[in-house]
Amino acid sequence: MTEFDSVDQMKPELWTSSANSVIKLSLVDDNGAIKFSPLWTYPIFGDSEQIFGYKNLIVNLAFDSVTFKPFLTVKFASKLNSDVENVQQKLLDFLPPKDVIIDDEIVWVDAFHEEQQSYCLPAEKYIIDSYECGGDEFAVYQCKLSDNRIRTLHRRMQIFTLFFIESASYIDETDDMWTLFITFNKRTKQCIGYATTYKYWRYPGAKDFDNNTMYQYTAKISQFLIYPPYQGKSHGSLLYNSIVNQWQRDPAIAEIIVEDPNESFDILRDKNDLSRLYQDGLFDKIPNQVPLSDSWILSVKKKYKLETRQLMRLIEMIMMHNQHPNLRLQIKKRLYEKNFDLLADLDNSTRNDKLQTAFLSIRDEYKNILSSLPLVKRGFDGLSDSSIVKRTKLD
Numbered sequence: 001m002t003e004f005d006s007v008d009q010m011k012p013e014l015w016t017s018s019a020n021s022v023i024k025l026s027l028v029d030d031n032g033a034i035k036f037s038p039l040w041t042y043p044i045f046g047d048s049e050q051i052f053g054y055k056n057l058i059v060n061l062a063f064d065s066v067t068f069k070p071f072l073t074v075k076f077a078s079k080l081n082s083d084v085e086n087v088q089q090k091l092l093d094f095l096p097p098k099d100v101i102i103d104d105e106i107v108w109v110d111a112f113h114e115e116q117q118s119y120c121l122p123a124e125k126y127i128i129d130s131y132e133c134g135g136d137e138f139a140v141y142q143c144k145l146s147d148n149r150i151r152t153l154h155r156r157m158q159i160f161t162l163f164f165i166e167s168a169s170y171i172d173e174t175d176d177m178w179t180l181f182i183t184f185n186k187r188t189k190q191c192i193g194y195a196t197t198y199k200y201w202r203y204p205g206a207k208d209f210d211n212n213t214m215y216q217y218t219a220k221i222s223q224f225l226i227y228p229p230y231q232g233k234s235h236g237s238l239l240y241n242s243i244v245n246q247w248q249r250d251p252a253i254a255e256i257i258v259e260d261p262n263e264s265f266d267i268l269r270d271k272n273d274l275s276r277l278y279q280d281g282l283f284d285k286i287p288n289q290v291p292l293s294d295s296w297i298l299s300v301k302k303k304y305k306l307e308t309r310q311l312m313r314l315i316e317m318i319m320m321h322n323q324h325p326n327l328r329l330q331i332k333k334r335l336y337e338k339n340f341d342l343l344a345d346l347d348n349s350t351r352n353d354k355l356q357t358a359f360l361s362i363r364d365e366y367k368n369i370l371s372s373l374p375l376v377k378r379g380f381d382g383l384s385d386s387s388i389v390k391r392t393k394l395d
């Protein structure tokens with residue numbers, strides 16, 4: 001060890017790297033690699049998302065964009081000592097065992113080229129929707145993890161949920177209640193994105209249970225991901241709408257929920273739900289009297305299978321779009337009921353202040369969503385990209 005090395009050892013910052021910066025992900029196709037960085041690495045490298053013990057660390061985790069065959073290289077200028085964390089092993093723990101090609105790029109390229117020879121998409125009977133975009137044809141497939149090919153693909157892809165969805169964790173692939181909805185480019189066979197979804201049995205209470213001959217379920221969108229190279233082209237909206245339409249057609253599904261939606265997903269969901277309700281004429285059916293009656297709300301909730309929070313947001317946004325004179329009253333009533341325990345003990349003027357502040361912030365949020373609605377601007381065709389051609393349902 002040189003004199004300089006021992007001085008360097010006293011400077012922890014030289015040996016610390018941000019995992020989100022040093023890990024480079026890529027999807028590789030015939031045109032080369034599209035590189036991007038992860039948003040989150042804490043499930044793998046801990047809350048600080050830092051890797052300690054290496055100088056000039058570079059981690060490349062690449063996937064063939066068709067088969068998702070993984071390739072990993074970990075390079076660094078020097079390592080502090082032999083006890084520092086093993087970066088390669090940490091990543092391998094979250095990738096399918098004995099499937100990752102390490103360091104040898106030629107072996108990896110040969111391996112995925114060979115796999116591609118026999119790689120095929122799921123059978124046509126699993127297609128629930130299809131569309132054209134930018135001259136290519138895409139299809140959304142409804143798949144189960146009991147299908148070997150889907151299970152292999154999912155094992156390779158699932159690390160992306162950790163990298164891009166906050167608080168994501170791996171799903172139990174032995175639980176048959178999971179269903180995957182996957183968008184594929186039919187020409188290139190590339191996976192564009194996917195959603196994991198789960199069905200819960202609903203117990204509606206003894207009376208309804210005895211009267212019903214069919215089990216009913218709540219369907220949950222758990223993880224929803226469009227791979228970075230394909231984002232911002234409406235694939236997310238089209239995948240979401242395909243899933244919701246499929247569940248609307250299924251009489252066994254009584255309610256649709258989303259697990260921990262983030263802000264981007266909320267926007268996508270609001271826009272597409274509003275479009276659906278507009279196309280179905282609900283914008284013209286909001287009753288004049290406010291507060292809205294519980295029975296009317298329940299009938300809309302049942303028809304569209306929406307969870308209460310999302311339904312109320314949508315109804316309030318529609319009221320705002322329609323310039324309904326009683327929007328303020330409706331929002332304040334909901335806020336009061338929801339926060340009753342907090343508000344009940346306050347004096348009148350403090351309570352009114354709090355309700356008014358909350359109302360103004362909700363109104364601004366709705367304004368933002370409504371003003372960016374391509375639907376409103378373009379006659380509610382529901383798609384931001386006019387090059388997309390929706391095909392008829394195949395079921």
Ligand SMILES: CC(=O)SCCNC(=O)CCNC(=O)[C@H](O)C(C)(C)COP(=O)(O)OP(=O)(O)OC[C@H]1O[C@@H](n2cnc3c(N)ncnc32)[C@H](O)[C@@H]1OP(=O)(O)O
Pocket residue numbers: 164165166221222223224225226227230231232233234235236237238258259260261262263264265267268271372373374383384
């Ligand atoms: C339940 C969950 O899993 S929550 C986590 C959701 N997943 C993630 O955040 C993972 C990383 N991100 C993604 O996978 C994608 O960016 C998604 C799913 C959020 C959106 O998919 P995309 O295909 O990019 O969305 P799409 O192109 O259909 O856009 C739909 C609308 O949502 C809006 N939108 C999408 N992402 C964002 C964002 N980050 N910020 C603001 N608006 C957004 C767009 O304005 C677009 O509206 P427009 O049609 O008026 O332009």
